[in-house]
Amino acid sequence: MLKENEIETAIRILREPRTRMDIVYLLLLLIPIGKVVSYSTLAHILKTTPRVIARYLAMNKYAPLIPCHRVVTKRGELGGYTPGGREMKRRLLRLEGVEVQQDRVPTHVYFDCQLKQLLT
DNA sequence: CGACGAAGTCGCC
């Protein structure tokens, strides 16, 4: 169950995204359960670099309300996760049905192409 | 304002 202030935050972001960070959060909400996207693609969409996307996600105080665990490396590695670390990230992904082996995700769970198409 | 450093990526070996 969400806390009241979390709900308020979510609604605020949905109604009026104020920062580039908010935009990233909105994009994350488009990812279906069981799929992932790469830092690289998000960076491409926002015309910035993967490093910056990672920064935005790291600042995400609302995890896992904002599903930043669905963002992984372009080459199939898990990438980081701030509170809880890789352990937590792997667990969250598995809960959503993503098969993770040796901290890597298979290429067929990537949602990158569809996400780009949604935005054209 | 200037400097710092980070949840990545690419090219080279």
Add this chain to the structure above:
DNA sequence: GGCGACTTCGTCG
């Protein structure tokens, strides 16, 4: 598969 260079911008001084 490991290593170094490069990138961008929120935060801190």
